[in-house]
Amino acid sequence: xxxxxxxxxxxxxxxxxxxxxxxxxxxxxxxxxxxxxxxxxxxxxxxxxxxxxxxxxxxxxxxxxxxxxxxxxxxxxxxxxxxxxxxxxxxxxxxxxxxxxxxxxxxxxxxxxxxxxxxxxxxxxxxxxxxxxxxxxxxxxxxxxxxxxxxxxxxxxxxxxxxxxxxxxxxxxxxxxxxxxxxxxxxxxxxxxxxxxxxxxxxxxxxxxxxxxxxxxxxxxxxxxxxxxxxxxxxxxxxxxxxxxxxxxxxxxxxxxxxxxxxxxxxxxxxxxxxxxxxxxxxxxxxxxxxxxxxxxxxxxxxxxxxxxxxxxxxxxxxxxxxxxxxxxxxxxxxxxxxxxxxxxxxxxxxxxxxxxxxxxxxxxxxxxxxxxxxxxxxxxxxxxxxxxxxxxxxxxxxxxxxxxxxxxxxxxxxxxxxxxxxxxxxxxxxxxxxxxxxxxxxxxxxxxxxxxxxxxxxxxxxxxxxxxxxxxxxxxxxxxxxxxxxxxxxxxxxxxxxxxxxxxxxxxxxxxxxxxxxxxxxxxxxxxxxxxxxxxxxxxxxxxxxxxxxx
Numbered sequence: 001x002x003x004x005x006x007x008x009x010x011x012x013x014x015x016x017x018x019x020x021x022x023x024x025x026x027x028x029x030x031x032x033x034x035x036x037x038x039x040x041x042x043x044x045x046x047x048x049x050x051x052x053x054x055x056x057x058x059x060x061x062x063x064x065x066x067x068x069x070x071x072x073x074x075x076x077x078x079x080x081x082x083x084x085x086x087x088x089x090x091x092x093x094x095x096x097x098x099x100x101x102x103x104x105x106x107x108x109x110x111x112x113x114x115x116x117x118x119x120x121x122x123x124x125x126x127x128x129x130x131x132x133x134x135x136x137x138x139x140x141x142x143x144x145x146x147x148x149x150x151x152x153x154x155x156x157x158x159x160x161x162x163x164x165x166x167x168x169x170x171x172x173x174x175x176x177x178x179x180x181x182x183x184x185x186x187x188x189x190x191x192x193x194x195x196x197x198x199x200x201x202x203x204x205x206x207x208x209x210x211x212x213x214x215x216x217x218x219x220x221x222x223x224x225x226x227x228x229x230x231x232x233x234x235x236x237x238x239x240x241x242x243x244x245x246x247x248x249x250x251x252x253x254x255x256x257x258x259x260x261x262x263x264x265x266x267x268x269x270x271x272x273x274x275x276x277x278x279x280x281x282x283x284x285x286x287x288x289x290x291x292x293x294x295x296x297x298x299x300x301x302x303x304x305x306x307x308x309x310x311x312x313x314x315x316x317x318x319x320x321x322x323x324x325x326x327x328x329x330x331x332x333x334x335x336x337x338x339x340x341x342x343x344x345x346x347x348x349x350x351x352x353x354x355x356x357x358x359x360x361x362x363x364x365x366x367x368x369x370x371x372x373x374x375x376x377x378x379x380x381x382x383x384x385x386x387x388x389x390x391x392x393x394x395x396x397x398x399x400x401x402x403x404x405x406x407x408x409x410x411x412x413x414x415x416x417x418x419x420x421x422x423x424x425x426x427x428x429x430x431x432x433x434x435x436x437x438x439x440x441x442x443x444x445x446x447x448x449x450x451x452x453x454x455x456x457x458x459x460x461x462x463x464x465x466x467x468x469x470x471x472x473x474x475x476x477x478x479x480x481x482x483x484x485x486x487x488x489x490x491x492x493x494x495x496x497x498x499x500x501x502x503x504x505x506x507x508x509x510x511x512x513x514x515x516x517x518x519x520x521x522x523x524x525x526x527x528x529x530x531x532x533x534x535x536x537x538x539x540x541x542x543x544x545x546x547x548x549x550x551x552x
Contacts, residue, residue: 032363071226092131100506134170134214273357408495429465
């Protein structure tokens with residue numbers, strides 16, 4: 001047993017949006033969104049897929065998954081999809097270096113556990129599906145992970161030479177001479193030297209030369225969770241089916257239903273995740289140079305147009321283009337959940353509370369497409385601890401919950417932990433980001449598609465200046481003798497960069513030190529519908545002999 005105990009904390013330990021709080025209260029039914037609190041609130045409903053659709057889907061998945069030589073339980077799940085009234089719990093995430101961050105793993109575990117619970121409750125086969133969103137092109141989010149190094153500092157480990165272009169992650173090939181995989185592997189080997197499961201962790205999570213970022217994530221999830229029957233899907237495997245569904249949606253001018261639902265959300269006092277008139281509803285995959293690129297199409301008054309394009313095409317014209325070239329199209333963030341559910345026998349979608357905001361814009365479009373209401377289950381949310389961290393918390397006379405609730409701030413109440421310089425820099429980061437966003441309306445008048453870039457750039461500026469403020473604070477504490485190892489350990493393990501651990505750290509170091517039994521325990525035992533945050537205490541609390549000084 002690697003998991004000593006589980007601590008249960010409130011779901012809003014990090015703070016939640018009003019929409020998420022309404023979901024926890026069960027107040028979203030009137031908006032067409034069901035967030036079940038227990039399995040008894042979930043019913044199977046009608047079987048929307050005909051036998052031919054099921055057979056084709058199952059055959060394609062078995063063929064593609066077989067290339068990875070997965071556990072027999074994976075192929076059994078894929079074959080089960082060919083049978084009537086076999087349903088799926090669907091979750092997903094874009095690929096990430098070393099299968100980071102941790103919540104990628106937690107999403108898959110939630111889908112596995114909920115599928116098992118509902119199979120027993122509904123007395124029908126329910127299988128877990130992980131949608132590996134290999135079409136995503138945001139390499140800046142996918143090409144790195146973070147580790148807490150031997151000095152207890154947070155260290156970014158990133159694949160070099162990858163630009164933030166429009167190339168889908170399914171085409172980002174990791175070659176040894178370009179990606180410097182051996183050098184990056186050595187970083188983990190040095191940082192985790194002596195960890196009992198290091199080699200198996202690297203085998204499971206570290207990419208191999210010749211893999212893409214997407215295929216590395218597929219292999220990793222199948223390795224870690226294949227015995228639980230987890231199906232991993234890359235969109236390219238079922239592209240023709242997805243494109244047919246996308247064409248059907250486009251013919252309905254989906255932005256109108258999304259806009260109407262967005263207005264309902266706003267009237268109820270909830271923020272809208274993506275404004276339909278600015279959102280990239282779909283992408284065209286084009287070969288430009290050596291790599292394919294994605295070009296976004298957005299709704300316009302007279303139809304759909306590419307960014308910067310003078311003309312446009314009608315919904316029917318665009319649908320015809322998709323059907324003529326089905327391998328060259330993919331849905332954007334707002335249409336993807338509906339397209340998925342038109343192709344897969346989805347019973348419940350599992351996601352983070354941030355994803356709930358996207359799904360909340362879709363009930364009216366789902367109804368037009370002949371789908372039922374959104375059934376959304378928040379994913380497992382968790383923080384991992386180890387013996388050294390628990391010792392540090394004891395010395396600091398604090399608890400995991402306290403550190404999480406205070407977002408890693410270990411200063412006493414009323415005490416300023418950081419120098420005024422760092423506080424000023426953080427405030428400057430916020431004000432400059434807000435100053436940029438103040439130009440949103442003016443920029444929209446010039447070119448609406450640039451508003452999305454403005455939001456992204458403002459966020460990047462805020463992150464960069466905040467990172468500088470954090471470094472200045474750390475340098476100040478080290479010079480003033482306050483850079484105590486226990487404080488740094490607690491902050492960087494529990495709330496790295498002031499963010500939840502599950503959003504920054506990856507699974508590889510935890511697997512290297514504690515193996516995978518804690519993962520399998522979660523797959524077998526946790527409550528998939530409990531709206532709470534778990535603290536998973538790993539490893540035995542033994543005196544290690546490592547006695548760190550408070551000062552350095």
